[in-house]
Amino acid sequence: MPLSQTIQALSDANRRKILDLLKKGELPVAEINKKLDITGATLSHHLDILKRADLLSVRREGQQMIYSLNLSVFEEAAEQLVKFFEVKKPKNKSPQWRG
Amino acid sequence: MPLSQTIQALSDANRRKILDLLKKGELPVAEINKKLDITGATLSHHLDILKRADLLSVRREGQQMIYSLNLSVFEEAAEQLVKFFEVKKPKNKSPQWRG
DNA sequence: GTATTATTTAGATATACATCTAAATATCTA
DNA sequence: TAGATATTTAGATGTATATCTAAATAATAC
Secondary structure, three states, X not given: OOHHHHHHHHOOHHXXXXXXXXXXXXXXXXXXXXXXXXXXXXXXXXXXXXXXXXXXXXXXXXXXXXXXXXXXXXXXXXXXXXXXXXXXXXXXXXXXXXX | OOHHHHHHHHOOHHXXXXXXXXXXXXXXXXXXXXXXXXXXXXXXXXXXXXXXXXXXXEEEEOOEEEEEEOHHHHHHHXXXXXXXXXXXXXXXXXXXXXX
């Protein structure tokens, strides 16, 4: 997944909350919904975005849809972000733009 | 800085490009602008957002404004994100929601 | 001081998106 | 099959925001 899509997925507070909840283990939609102050439709929309970013998987269990974190993708996203934040200290202090 | 503001700042591709450029060292606005396909006004807007997220500092040098990365804040943001991505593996496999 | 260069600010526009209500789909139960 | 429950989809709405042009501010050069 491109970093842009991951960051995009993380850019909403409710979606971060969803990820946080799922870090502790899989959950059906209704359980997630209890923790968030949004309608089911809105939650479904957020879940869809996280799913398209490949951060979540779903399976059906009876009437319920059970969402879980895609651990490998989640960790890979973390690595990409860490890489983005890496700053290679330049040896020479001369500005890159003068001259 | 709250994580929300950092992620918000990172959520635009041009802003990520700006941060990337400044990782290599400080730059005046005009130099940054050469690398981005946006007007000066738009660039100024993005710089303002990054500055408000405390990720950048500015100083004046003659007519030029020279922007640089706030390294400590940048690294702190990285730590916050890493923390967000930490998954505590549960010892027991039983779902948190059944029962 | 006037012109020139560098950047920011103001104001407008168009698009993206979080949210809602209502309707549709899917499963289970009686 | 009819009704109840769980979730998603469709469609509408309001707000946020990336972008632009034009004008304002700041510093230097003549």
